[in-house]
Amino acid sequence: MNDQREPELTDQQILDYEQRIKDEEAQKIPLVCQIEPISKLQQEFEGNTLSFQNKIRNLAVNHDRIRRCRGDAFAFAWFESLLLDTNPATFSRALDTLQSTPELLLTAGFQVLAYEDFYDVTLEQFRQIPNRRQYPDDLLATFQSDEVSNAIVMHFRFVTSAYLKNHAAEYEPFLLVEMISIDEFCSMQVEAFGRESDQYQIIALTKALGIPVEVAYLGGAEGESVNFHEFWPDEADKARGVRPLKLIYRPGGFGLWLEKNGDPVV
Structure with a gap:
């Protein structure tokens, strides 16, 4: 009598399966919802x-x-906070910070072709914030567009990854248990679209942008x-x-x- 057991799933297969379930559930709600x-x-x-x-x-x-929000909420939260803050100096400082991110990416080894489209979309939408204060619903509509929202999210994922890589000596010791390098961690958990952020990603992004x-x-x-x-x-x-x-x-x-x-x- 043959013992036909189901093959055991690898950790990566389990993660992929869980991600598929999350993606299917996520399609039931907008990228960013109305306040409830x-x-x-x-x-x-x-x-x-x-x-x-x-x-x-x-x-x-x-x-x-x-x-x-479906997945990432940081980008919308930052944009919305600047929409509500009418101090020109606050927006000017934030714009300077955003415009400094390409240099951060280049320092971490990112190629311009890899990030420039995401950055251009992010910068274009960011510059619209002061003009949208009279029509705040426009910001919500923008982030409900898959193409625009996903580009902005990817830019901030790359920024997070770049900060972690540029400070590898500070963060890599925490990855010893998983026995992966900072580059592998960034590739699998940070730059991969749809992965949930843990405390390392949050810490890195807050430090990269000063938020x-x-x-x-x-x-x-x-x-x-x-x-x-x-x-x-x-x-x-x-x-x-x-x-x-x-x-x-x-x-x-x-x-x-x-x-x-x-x-x-x-």
Whole structure:
């Protein structure tokens, strides 16, 4: 009697399978959603554990709205924050930072042909921010376009990868357990479109662009408290009261969370 067992899947095959499932689920929602009451998040995960539901309720005490995003949420969050901040100096500094990213990419060994189209789209849309303050819905429409949104996301993935490569000595020791080099990590986990970002990617991107981020993590750890992680590229910004971009991670990807009576609705 032949023992016909199913061949065991490799780690990469498992990752690819999980990614396919996420991609199929992701097609059911826009790249960036309208702002919704946080009760929508409770409905989305109503079949989850009681502790998970309680985490959402605890988050809802001070944060009553969310904006779900398919995959990456950083780019939209940054663009939107500059749309809402009418200080010309803030936008000017941010524009200078964005325009410095090609040099960062070249230093890390990226070829111009590999990134120039993504950068051009990102810069073009970035320069439109001041003009869109009268028509804020235009920003949402832009990020709901696959072609434009994906180009912007890829540019920031390349920026993240470039920062990690340029600071390999700082980050490579954390990859010893996985027994891969920083170049392999960047190729498989950072530059690969659709891969979820972990803390290394978030730290690298915040440092590359000088933008603080606060992430509310739902799921994972036991208990009913939401884990808030702050990523500050410069501790002096924290002392000056700079407001970080506020992202929420829930099973399925990132989004934005908004405080009660806080951030204006766009």
